[in-house]
Amino acid sequence: MSKKKDSLSLSKVEAKWGLILALPAILGFILWTAGPMIASLVLSFTSWDAVTSPKFIGLSNYRKLLIEDPLFKKSLGVTLYYSVGSVPLVLAIAFIVALLLNQKVRGLAFFRTAFYLPSIVPAVASAMIWIWLFNPDFGLLNQFLGIFNLPKLQWIYSETQVIPSLILMSIWGMGGSMIIFLAGLQGVPEQLYEAVEVDGGNWWHKFRYITIPMMTPIIFFNLIMGIIGTLQTFNQAYVMTSGGPNYASLFYVYYLYLNAFNYGAMGYSCALAWILFLIVLGLTLIVLRSSSYWVYYEMGKGR
């Protein structure tokens, strides 16, 4: 008698249906994320060229990677340089633009669209546009410098200028972060600003004591997304620079691609992929741990 009651109990029925409806997502994760990740991990301990069967070689790939391969260090350095330059800059500019777009000005819808649009241009199309902008002879950027009688730059055609040029290009795509900041700004309760006014504060106090603290969760989110995204940069190297000049834009994922598809070193590429995963995981955990010191969550349920 009691058994029959159990199987009909609401929580059990809910649990069963919850599982069934979550199954597609779970299966998807297993088939297309977890499965390949495990396969990649196993392959990283082999030498495999994709046309013959994999040969187990233990930690050889990792040893070669960490000790013998100068291009591993170079590509990691290039990618970190780009990341350290791009992430803070994009965050800051996206934040400032979001602040500006939160004001009641004329043509607001137009400006919001204009700032957001570049981020939905397909990556390869934007790469082609920027190749033209960067052209040393008649690209718009050098023309612009020419107006102020500044010397023309070589942009992506110079070993020293290529990464700063790509960092500049990354700012153009800040629309995604900007929209999220804007949403966050609009979620800040008005009465908090009014309270500051009542206490005799000005715009700076509003910004420093209300806006920034209320926005820290968004900053936290965009920071992590920025780190994860920039460390996986590929298109610019593949379409614009081929990793040059002289390895100066040899991004990590581009180097991984070369190893997998040009050099037939699939096992080595898997090892590269897992090292990148560990680095991204590590950085994300550091930011996560630090968040308790600087991220303020709203008083809601649970926190």
Next chain:
Amino acid sequence: MFKKVLAGILSVILLAVFPLFGFAEQVELTFTHWDVGIVRTVLLALARNFEKSHPNIKVKVLDIPYDRYDEKITAMVAAGNPPDLGYGREPVVLEWAEKGVLLDLTPFIKKDPDPNVKLENRIPFSWYLYDRGKKVAGSSVALEIMVLWYNKDMFDKAGLAYPSPNPDKPWTYKDLIEAATKLTVDRNGKHPDEPGFDPTNIKTFGVSFSVWYASLLPFIRSNGGDFYNEAATEPLIDHPEAVEAIQFLADLIYKYHVAPTPAQLASLPSLSIALQTQQVAMAIDGQWALSTLSKAAKGRFKLGVAPLPIFKKPVGVLTGGPIVMFSGGKHKEEAWEFYKWLMNPENVLPVMRDGLWMPVQKSWFTDPKLLKRWIDPTTHPPEYKQAVVDYLLKYGTEMTYYMTKNWPKIETALNQGLSNVFLGHEDAKAACTRIANEMKSLLIGRYDR
């Protein structure tokens, strides 16, 4: 009742078996390639003609874009479903052969009486050997060589003599500089040797070329040097002969200002349009460019061709992508039949007359009757036989790059190392020294020795 059931079963069996009587040996071959346009059309026609004369074989022609070719073939092989035969991308062909992905064609060549397939009847260096030269991975279906294309009208207008078409007495690098300087002009009408010339505002370039190993090697060899030694174990790129040749090519851009920088080259239109609109007077490119150049030239300008200018001696580098057979293919005898069909110049004559391909059999280069059949005077410039055929017969050297182990990594080292030289930021000497260092650990020999 039983009789009806029996009759039913028998008829079903007969119906099922009947089709097999008619198509007892129907075989379907898969042939992969990366060509587009006229070559693709010819390949499809070729396949259909082959099917007509071989009614039991069907040929499925699979188009794969060039920059996805390796990936797609790799995926097919890894899935256990390789094509029967197809183009082999030169940088990886011998590696795949060594790994057993490709069939050794030696037994087929030995057994077949057709003289078209015998290696000794071919232009030397048009085949791909591996296993220390004992096995054959494939053979080119079309021979290739780099040459100098030019617009004759521009030379006429400037009152200059054409580049020499005679491979025994070709232009020297000095002749090239001289003519290119007279032909290069900026938007104010000034030549590079006149005061006030603006290299950022050039309207017409005397000569253009893309920076890749196929453009560099003929000049380096003409100067007596090479990328590395014949055994592919020691770098030679840091030796003065190679450094001089590379520096010369960079000087064409930055010292003599007669050639476009990489950025300027990227903004020029395709070669055929650049020659037609007189943005470029001469171009170092493959003989295969004739296919597009002749179409652009027709009725608009007179196209000319010449052997490459030399330093010390004439040198041409012969290349040509092979057709290979895959060891996982299930119909090897039938695949060989189609392979032979492709190798027969008679079957691919339209592509040769178009200018894209050249034959690989010696007789088609030396027998005047056969030469007439593939050198179409409406597409090929009149000096073609001298400037291209005699050039490759007398001075063609082997293309070592695709025979070299680790070539993809060596190529990357070469490209990255020379990038600053051709951007005008570095001297060839420093770059070549660095590249030689990188090459040391990569040069481990060849597949065919």
